[in-house]
Amino acid sequence: MRWVQRHGLRYLQFAQLDAIPGLWHGIFTRFCMDGREGSPSAFNIGLNVGDSDARVHRNRYRMLDVSGCRTAVFARQVHGHQVALWQCPAADHPKGQGRDVVYLEGDALVTDQPGVALVIQTADCQSVLLADPERGVIANVHAGWRGSIADIVGRTVGTMVSQFGCLPENIAVGVGPSLGPCCAEFINYRDEIPPVYWRYRGAGDRFDFWRLSIDQLVSAGVPDHQIALSNICTRCNTSTFFSHRGEAGRAGRFASVILMESRLRESNTRELK
Numbered sequence: 001m002r003w004v005q006r007h008g009l010r011y012l013q014f015a016q017l018d019a020i021p022g023l024w025h026g027i028f029t030r031f032c033m034d035g036r037e038g039s040p041s042a043f044n045i046g047l048n049v050g051d052s053d054a055r056v057h058r059n060r061y062r063m064l065d066v067s068g069c070r071t072a073v074f075a076r077q078v079h080g081h082q083v084a085l086w087q088c089p090a091a092d093h094p095k096g097q098g099r100d101v102v103y104l105e106g107d108a109l110v111t112d113q114p115g116v117a118l119v120i121q122t123a124d125c126q127s128v129l130l131a132d133p134e135r136g137v138i139a140n141v142h143a144g145w146r147g148s149i150a151d152i153v154g155r156t157v158g159t160m161v162s163q164f165g166c167l168p169e170n171i172a173v174g175v176g177p178s179l180g181p182c183c184a185e186f187i188n189y190r191d192e193i194p195p196v197y198w199r200y201r202g203a204g205d206r207f208d209f210w211r212l213s214i215d216q217l218v219s220a221g222v223p224d225h226q227i228a229l230s231n232i233c234t235r236c237n238t239s240t241f242f243s244h245r246g247e248a249g250r251a252g253r254f255a256s257v258i259l260m261e262s263r264l265r266e267s268n269t270r271e272l273k
């Protein structure tokens with residue numbers, strides 16, 4: 001993993017995903033250098049969590065500018081397990097003419113279209129970024145505990161396979177900063193979490209949802225060595241990332257973004273020649 005700072009924003013990249021030619025991704029932090037003040041201020045990209053809509057849209061556009069996307073796809077996240085596909089080509093706007101922003105129902109987004117940024121917002125839940133460089137398919141998943149017990153990451157791999165002919169063994173994955181086994185306490189787990197998942201319970205009714213995601217990805221056929229964990233707990237790092245639990249439910253949201261700059265398969269084929 002590495003930290004990048006660009007245009008006054010700070011974000012995180014996974015080595016596994018960064019190594020794929022034609023792929024761009026970033027997990028943004030709450031940090032942004034304010035142009036006028038020259039001081040860091042909270043970079044929230046979530047609507048309806050305390051900031052004005054105008055400020056949130058300004059932040060979103062700033063983030064999307066860094067990504068270089070032509071179309072941005074946001075998920076209407078509801079802690080469900082629906083996987084949404086986006087298969088429309090990115091609109092080709094004249095330079096400086098903005099970009100399309102679309103919203104899809106679901107908690108996982110999948111596309112095979114270059115120029116399209118898939119955006120997931122979190123503050124303790126996992127964002128899981130997936131890429132198959134062979135088929136040129138990317139995905140971004142919002143996995144809270146409800147999504148995790150519904151195996152939304154496994155369902156997303158399944159969609160990549162059934163809809164786009166991906167082979168799970170070609171998929172690389174990064175699991176973003178989220179509630180770690182140090183802080184994922186579920187005192188009502190007997191009512192909330194099915195017994196089959198109780199083996200992920202550690203001391204103090206804390207659950208290791210990072211391990212669960214890895215196990216679900218491996219069960220779906222993704223090789224263990226192609227799965228990267230950020231190993232960053234949001235609640236333990238609220239100065240860098242928003243945390244719902246760490247900020248008494250008043251947190252903003254940070255974004256995870258993945259984008260194919262070009263057709264991965266074509267660019268990789270060219271490299272092989």
Ligand SMILES: [Zn+2]
Nearest residue numbers: 182183233236
């Ligand atoms: Zn923690």
